Amino acid sequence: MQVLKFKSDKVDTFLGSLFLVTAWASVLLLAALLLFLLLESWPLWSRVGVLSFISGQVWLPLSAVPQIGIAPMLVSTLWVAAGALVLAAPLGLACAAFLAEFAPAPLTAVMRPVLNLLTGIPSVVYGFLGAAVLVRFFEVSFDLPSGESLFAASLVLAIMVLPFIVANSEIALRSVLNDYRHTSLALGVSRPYYVMRILIPAARKGIIASMVLAFGRAAGETMAVLMMAGNTMFMPGSWFNQGEPLPALIALELGSASPGSLHYQALFAAGLVLLVLVILVNILLSSFLLPKGNEVKPF
Amino acid sequence: MKDVVIELKNFNSRYGKQEVLQNISLTFPHQTITAIIGPSGCGKTTLLRSINRSAELESGYSCTGDILLSGASMFNMNAYSVRRQVGMVFQTPVALPLSIRQNVLFAPRYYGLRQRALQDDLVENCLRKVALWEEVKDRLHKPASQLSGGQKQRLAIARVLAVKPRVLLLDEPCSSLDPASTERVEETIRGLAAELCIVIVTHNLAQARRLANETAFMLNGQLIETGPTENIFSSPKHEKTRDFVTGLFG
Amino acid sequence: MMKPRHLLDRLFILSLWIAALIVITILAAIILYLFSKGSSFISLDFILDRPQGSPLGSAGGVMPAIMGTIWLVLLALLAAGFPALFTAIYLNEYGSQRKSSRIMNILLQSMASVPSIITGLFIYALCVVRLGWGISLLAGSMALALMIFPVLVVSIREALRSVDSQTRLAAAALGVSKTYSLRRIILPQAIPGILAAFLLAMGYAAGATAPIMVTAAAIVAPAPQSLFQPVMALPYHLYILFNEHVSMQQAYATALVLLILLLSINALALYLRSWQERKQAG
Numbered sequence: 001m002q003v004l005k006f007k008s009d010k011v012d013t014f015l016g017s018l019f020l021v022t023a024w025a026s027v028l029l030l031a032a033l034l035l036f037l038l039l040e041s042w043p044l045w046s047r048v049g050v051l052s053f054i055s056g057q058v059w060l061p062l063s064a065v066p067q068i069g070i071a072p073m074l075v076s077t078l079w080v081a082a083g084a085l086v087l088a089a090p091l092g093l094a095c096a097a098f099l100a101e102f103a104p105a106p107l108t109a110v111m112r113p114v115l116n117l118l119t120g121i122p123s124v125v126y127g128f129l130g131a132a133v134l135v136r137f138f139e140v141s142f143d144l145p146s147g148e149s150l151f152a153a154s155l156v157l158a159i160m161v162l163p164f165i166v167a168n169s170e171i172a173l174r175s176v177l178n179d180y181r182h183t184s185l186a187l188g189v190s191r192p193y194y195v196m197r198i199l200i201p202a203a204r205k206g207i208i209a210s211m212v213l214a215f216g217r218a219a220g221e222t223m224a225v226l227m228m229a230g231n232t233m234f235m236p237g238s239w240f241n242q243g244e245p246l247p248a249l250i251a252l253e254l255g256s257a258s259p260g261s262l263h264y265q266a267l268f269a270a271g272l273v274l275l276v277l278v279i280l281v282n283i284l285l286s287s288f289l290l291p292k293g294n295e296v297k298p299f
Numbered sequence: 300m301k302d303v304v305i306e307l308k309n310f311n312s313r314y315g316k317q318e319v320l321q322n323i324s325l326t327f328p329h330q331t332i333t334a335i336i337g338p339s340g341c342g343k344t345t346l347l348r349s350i351n352r353s354a355e356l357e358s359g360y361s362c363t364g365d366i367l368l369s370g371a372s373m374f375n376m377n378a379y380s381v382r383r384q385v386g387m388v389f390q391t392p393v394a395l396p397l398s399i400r401q402n403v404l405f406a407p408r409y410y411g412l413r414q415r416a417l418q419d420d421l422v423e424n425c426l427r428k429v430a431l432w433e434e435v436k437d438r439l440h441k442p443a444s445q446l447s448g449g450q451k452q453r454l455a456i457a458r459v460l461a462v463k464p465r466v467l468l469l470d471e472p473c474s475s476l477d478p479a480s481t482e483r484v485e486e487t488i489r490g491l492a493a494e495l496c497i498v499i500v501t502h503n504l505a506q507a508r509r510l511a512n513e514t515a516f517m518l519n520g521q522l523i524e525t526g527p528t529e530n531i532f533s534s535p536k537h538e539k540t541r542d543f544v545t546g547l548f549g
Numbered sequence: 550m551m552k553p554r555h556l557l558d559r560l561f562i563l564s565l566w567i568a569a570l571i572v573i574t575i576l577a578a579i580i581l582y583l584f585s586k587g588s589s590f591i592s593l594d595f596i597l598d599r600p601q602g603s604p605l606g607s608a609g610g611v612m613p614a615i616m617g618t619i620w621l622v623l624l625a626l627l628a629a630g631f632p633a634l635f636t637a638i639y640l641n642e643y644g645s646q647r648k649s650s651r652i653m654n655i656l657l658q659s660m661a662s663v664p665s666i667i668t669g670l671f672i673y674a675l676c677v678v679r680l681g682w683g684i685s686l687l688a689g690s691m692a693l694a695l696m697i698f699p700v701l702v703v704s705i706r707e708a709l710r711s712v713d714s715q716t717r718l719a720a721a722a723l724g725v726s727k728t729y730s731l732r733r734i735i736l737p738q739a740i741p742g743i744l745a746a747f748l749l750a751m752g753y754a755a756g757a758t759a760p761i762m763v764t765a766a767a768i769v770a771p772a773p774q775s776l777f778q779p780v781m782a783l784p785y786h787l788y789i790l791f792n793e794h795v796s797m798q799q800a801y802a803t804a805l806v807l808l809i810l811l812l813s814i815n816a817l818a819l820y821l822r823s824w825q826e827r828k829q830a831g
């Protein structure tokens with residue numbers, strides 16, 4: 001009889017450690033990224049200080065007496081993203097609830113892949129259409145000198161993140177136990193009541209997660225805001241003012257900042273602020289926003 | 300003779316092409332516990348869900364024949380109000396993801412119960428009826444998911460009682476409970492029989508014998524035999540019934 | 550006394566229908582509008598020609614931009630592909646129980662949320678400036694690689710996860726090594742899903758503008774000849790055509806080419822994915 005030998009022992013350990021090392025090396029690139037941004041912007045932090053950098057109202061890195069503050073851009077970023085969420089969240093959740101509970105099966109079978117497909121439209125196309133159609137429309141119908149505004153950018157960002165919100169919220173809604181539906185409906189309550197009282201509250205973790213992810217996406221989006229928000233560096237006073245969110249600032253000025261200059265450092269500092277903002281939102285999401293176990297909505 | 304609350308007339312139902320219930324004619328009287336027994340897959344759950352009109356929420360379900368609720372065809376009534384009047388408790392205990400109190404108030408709130416005092420009364424009342432009040436009165440606002448299996452099952456019954464049904468359908472209410480919890484749930488059911496028409500599906504023949512006034516035996520979607528419990532168990536007319544109750548199959 | 554609240558229920562359902570209708574209308578309108586505006590300017594010449602006219606791009610076609618995008622995407626896949634595959638395998642097959650993989654998951658999720666302009670910024674500082682590559686094809690594809698890496702990992706892991714865990718246990722119970730069952734059983738079953746993951750990542754990279762805008766893109770360039778020269782790319786070309794007021798017609802046509810390209814890649818990916826899901830289910 002032939003003896004069976006366990007032949008690939010060495011190969012096995014080798015591949016195992018290869019996977020391990022690659023995995024860690026890859027995800028640690030994130031740390032490298034953070035470090036690098038910190039490194040490139042380091043001299044600026046000691047010179048300007050974190051607080052005055054964030055709260056400073058004027059961005060004149062090239063003047064004789066440089067002034068460096070990103071408050072208007074930071075506010076624009078938050079405003080645009082929050083505005084997009086305000087527009088997209090109700091619509092997205094309603095659409096998800098529709099798909100999960102009310103849509104006739106054939107309609108769901110069409111809508112879901114179509115929505116999935118639409119996540120593939122690149123942001124530059126949205127930005128282009130928004131600027132070519134929406135902005136023009138605002139100019140013509142409200143007789144504005146320029147139709148660009150934070151609102152216009154929010155509108156386009158809302159459309160961009162809608163498919164994500166719908167998809168993620170629907171997954172959350174569908175993962176709620178089917179037993180709850182049987183039990184509720186057998187008591188003689190209606191589907192809408194079940195959806196409002198049981199389904200959505202039970203799925204709220206996933207729903208909130210989908211919203212937070214959408215917020216992060218909107219805050220970090222470059223092209224749409226670059227083409228629609230107006231790119232003015234004043235502190236926006238309302239949703240209908242123009243502004244220049246951080247990604248647009250970086251995209252517009254990076255090419256002209258000479259490496260090592262104060263301007264260059266300031267752009268990396270701005271990038272660091274944006275990155276920390278988005279990552280904080282994420283960490284908040286995975287740890288604080290979603291406490292484990294407690295399923296009950298307090299009344 | 301007690302009033303008939305539910306009457307099935309030549310009732311058939313199917314999921315897609317598969318016939319699940321065939322030509323069932325059966326009555327359930329007021330203040331009576333009727334047990335339904337039969338081998339797994341014979342259509343007991345489907346029968347209960349048909350009477351509660353929640354089977355029609357499944358895709359592919361269809362039915363013919365008629366079911367009367369207090370003499371009137373339930374298919375001419377509003378489905379919600381049928382489900383409210385014919386309460387159903389499922390096989391696996393389900394605690395809705397709400398607090399204990401809100402579990403009981405879940406359906407009443409839909410039906411417009413808003414006043415706090417009335418709500419309090421109702422919660423206490425229903426929980427007492429299922430003998431759960433003493434166990435949970437100090438933690439009404441805690442998640443119901445923390446309750447034990449037996450407590451959840453009694454909570455499920457309380458939740459149904461909260462909308463004042465006339466009929467209580469119980470689908471193997473004790474199948475996932477230990478003997479002590481079973482005992483307590485049975486006690487609850489016996490107490491409720493004074494004011495309700497109760498139908499209980501069970502695989503536990505001893506339980507059927509202990510609890511039920513009437514028993515119906517089903518096989519492959521057909522009603523084989525029905526009558527007073529003692530007759531079914533001690534002198535069944537049908538050969539298959541005899542085989543089943545003596546444990547030869549099923 | 551007990552009455553169901555029919556009116557409220559009806560209103561609720563009605564509003565959900567309206568919401569769904571709005572969403573579908575908006576998205577359908579976008580695609581239809583782009584088709585109606587762009588399709589009459591698209592021709593074989595447009596696809597195969599170089600940009601011409603004055604200002605440059607107001608006539609001619611987009612061939613160099615298409616070639617640039619293809620090169621950028623392929624190099625990015627080359628750079629990110631194996632690390633992503635290994636990371637996904639590690640996460641799903643080796644480390645799924647360990648605490649360290651929870652940390653890795655959080656890192657991965659944070660990585661996925663890094664705005665693409667920041668990836669561009671990082672690569673700009675590292676490759677373009679420090680390593681002295683200049684604005685170049687290579688730098689751009691590194692930025693794209695970094696951007697698609699987390700997306701790739703997550704969707705490859707989905708593909709691996711959808712392989713029935715019974716299969717895994719059965720293989721392990723026979724005493725074969727982990728890599729053997731990976732190679733013979735798990736990977737072959739996950740192939741369609743992994744392909745789909747690569748396609749999705751391709752689409753994502755091909756449409757990205759911000760990262761290449763600062764690392765690789767040029768307003769005009771020939772089709773790529775060297776790794777260290779700037780290239781044209783479709784999305785950036787679209788941005789320039791519109792933003793520099795070169796030509797609206799050309800912009801619409803370019804947008805449509807980009808859209809068709811990405812939608813077909815995505816459709817193929819979704820098809821592969823659903824095919825695998827059906828295969829697993831059936």
Ligand SMILES: Nc1ncnc2c1ncn2[C@@H]1O[C@H](COP(=O)(O)OP(=O)(O)OP(=O)(O)O)[C@@H](O)[C@H]1O
Pocket residue numbers: 314319338339340341342343344345346357359
């Ligand atoms: N939602 C459904 N769709 C299709 N077929 C179903 C559905 N529910 C039940 N059936 C079928 O109907 C038949 C009867 O099922 P039912 O659940 O009523 O049996 P049961 O008597 O309650 O069995 P058990 O004692 O195991 O609970 C079975 O063959 C089952 O496969």
Ligand SMILES: [Mg+2]
Pocket residue numbers: 343344345390470
């Ligand atoms: Mg059953």
